[in-house]
Amino acid sequence: MAAVSDPVSALHRIFGFPAFRGVQEQVVARVLAGQRTLAVMPTGAGKSLCYQLPSAMLEGTCVVVSPLIALMHDQLRAAQAVGLRAATLTSVDENRAETRGRFLDGDLDLLYVAPERASTGDFRDLLDRGRIALFAIDEAHCVSEWGHDFRPDYRLLRPLLDRFPDVPRLALTATADEHTRADVLEQLGIPHDGMIVAGFDRPNIRYTITPRDNTPRQIADLIARTPGPGIVYVQSRAGTEKMAESLARTGRPVRVYHAGLDASVRAANQAAFVESEDMVICATIAFGMGIDKPDVRFVAHAGLPKSIEAYYQETGRAGRDGDPAVAHLFWGAEDFARARQRIAEVEPARQPGERARLTALGALVETAGCRRAILLRHFGEQPPETCGNCDNCLNPPAAVDATQVAQKYLSAVFRTGQMFGAGYIEQVLTGQSTERSLMNGHEALSVWNIVTADELRLLKPVARALLLKDALRTNPHGGLEFGPSARALLKGEATLPLVEPPKRERRRRGAGGGADANPVDDxxxxxxxxxxxxxxxxxxxxxxxxxxxxxxxxxxxxxxxxxxxxxxxxxxxxxxxxxxxxxxxxxxxxxx
The missing domain is CATH 1.10.150.80 (HRDC domain)
Structure with missing residues (x-):
């Protein structure tokens, strides 16, 4: 593409946009001035444009380091569609010799490579023989051990970058907390004053978090009221298959994606989803980073994500086109119990950080306040107290003091020997006589049938809250036992405020906050x-x-x-x- 001197003119001619959005203009200006930059921009804010536009304006080729082949091929299609001369150099490309020739002939604006290839001597030798306009490192949080998607090969990029000290370098990410940002700057040799943080808010995404209660039915309801493509994240491979089988009954096309599938099946399912205008894909977290699909209308989590960073990135795959989208998380107390068990099994040095991540997730799911505010504060921002586009802002929940019910629940766990599951504890508290309660003599306990009719609806939410706060834990046999927070609650030294459980309701199609592609039926x-x-x-x-x-x-x-x-x-x-x-x-x- 012929060089263009004015960024705004080039923006309009190539991409059809009349003006830059957000910090795009600042980032592009730094790149064109030959400076080193880290751009932290939310998904959907147009990160790729920040290197694609300069690639059309600078002499030479922009070398883009990207973590996944599928992502590169998506970006390749988008670049070629607007007239940029682009190519990928990956293990699955059969035209690698042709691509090398085009690079050496100066016939490429963009060359996409994986970090594993970029760090090889053979690739360095190739770059020595050509002309480089810019290094762009996409998904740059992968360079940091503090990031949630750490890729060791990203840490081998610095020697390549330093080999060309006069070539500007641009690192881009949507998900990096303060610690991760500092590490990225250091690892990639970018000065601190070269960091541009655009903010993390995705105002078009509606965040909703709900306790699990027949998850397939809950997600089927979400699908029924939300037209367009969607992703359902499930925590196990078997779970994705089971969820897909259940959701297929909704009439929407449904496919599966997980690492246990044959590579050709995975690729076919991913391609079908990318091309579809209404498909739902049930996937493990192996799916997503390589997808640059702008019209995903909802992302559902059928269980707890690994961290707030992971949750932000996974939900960020919805609504990249700027149209309304939904992020709905369904969680259970057992998610937190399992997470604590996993933390106990990692090396001691990592445990404090893992516990901090779990505590942050707990604050997000149990809050009666604005979900978006908690997310944005986690990334160091100072948002308004309400956003107007999360479940708690749209329908503010009532809060109740559940301390007394919690004390009754803990007392029942203690007096029955800290060995029975939640279902049996509820039977004791509500006086449901069974062969087991008679045999164990539990009907003579002081906690037998002590829950009032008004307290009955709080039993399940209280059990979830006690597990979330580590006042209760599950033993390997599924029985409940005391955690470190139980004593303070029993002694009245701590309270248990609780979001009042919502009434169950079914909503009509189209009422879920997603974007109906044709709202006026034109x-x-x-x-x-x-x-x-x-x-x-x-x-x-x-x-x-x-x-x-x-x-x-x-x-x-x-x-x-x-x-x-x-x-x-x-x-x-x-x-x-x-x-x-x-x-x-x-x-x-x-x-x-």
Whole structure:
């Protein structure tokens, strides 16, 4: 692509955007000035544009280090769609010799490589013979041992970067707390004043967190009211298969993704999801970092994520196109019990950090306040007290003092010998006579049938809260026993405030906060989507690579009649106007 001197003109001509968003302009200006930069920008804020645009303006090739082949190929398609000369150099590419030749001939704006290849001597020798415009290190938190996706090969990049000291370097990430950011700066040789933090807020995502109660049914309800593609994260491989089987009954196409599948099946399922406009994929956390799909309308967690950083990154795969999206976490007290058991098994030096991460997750799930505020404070921001787009802000829950019920529950656990599970403890507290309670003599205990009718609905939430706060733990046989926080509650030295459990209700389709692609049921919009679908199939790319839904909605609203008018719509760059303009103008004319 010919060099362009004015960034705003290049932005409009290549990408069809009239202006930069957020800190994009600052980042691009630093890159064009030859400076070293770490950009911390939320998912969906346009990180890739910060190196793609300079690649069209600088002499030479921008070398992009990216962690996953699937992610590289997604970005490759997007770059080529706007007219950038781009290639990948990966183990699955059969045209590696051609790509090397194009790089040496100066015929590439972008060259995508994995960190494993970038750190080899052979690749360094290749770069010595060509012209490099910029190093871009995507998912840069992978360089830090403090990050949640640490990749050792990222720590081998520094010698390569230092071999070309005059080439600007740009590190990009969406998920890095303060400690991780400092490590990234040090590992990649970027000065502290070269860090630009755009903030972590994703205002278009609605955060909702609910206790588990028949999770497949709960997620089926979420799917029924949320049109568009979605991801369901399940904690085990077997769990993904079982969840997919259950969700297939909703009528939506459902596929599975986990490391136990044959590689060809994984690749086929991922490709089908990327190309679909309504598919649900049930996956372990092995799925996601390699997906640059902008139109995911919901992300559901069927269990507790590893950390707030992991939760933020996984939920961040929803709504990258800026349209409304939903992040719904379903959790159970047993998640925290299992997490504590895992922490006890790691080396002692890591345990304090792991416990801190679990405590932060506990604060997120049990709060009666704004979920978004807790997330943003975790990343060092000072957000408003309410956001207006999480479950607690939209429907503020009532808080109750459950201390007395907690004391009754703990007393029942103690007096029955700290060896029975939650179901049996509830039977004792509510006076449900069974052969076991008679045989054990528990019906004569002072805790037998001491829960009032008003307290009955609090028993399950109290049990969850006690496990979450480590006042109760589960033994290897599933029985409940005291944890370190039990004594203070029993002695009245601590209280147990509790979010009042919500009434169970089913909601109608479309009421879940996701974006209905065609909210006004406009036949022109559907015609434009059909046109996009045909073009995508013909080109062998996902539909969103042609245009996002938001661009089609603008076409349907503005009804441009000429190429010039179509080119004024945000997201319609020159290359896409030349390639697809006539097809979409014909659809608009046919509906006029």
């Amino acid at each position: 036949p022109l919009f559907e015609g434009l989507r059909a046109c996009r679908r045909d073009l995508a199939k013909e080109q062998g790319v996902p539909p969103y690579v042609i245009f996002h839904d938001s661009v089609l909605r603008d076409m349907a609203a503005m009804r441009p009649a000429t190429p010039a008018a179509l080119g004024r719509i945000t997201g319609v760059g020159q290359r896409k106007l030349d390639a697809y303009g006539d097809a979409f103008l014909k659809v608009i004319a046919d509906h006029s």
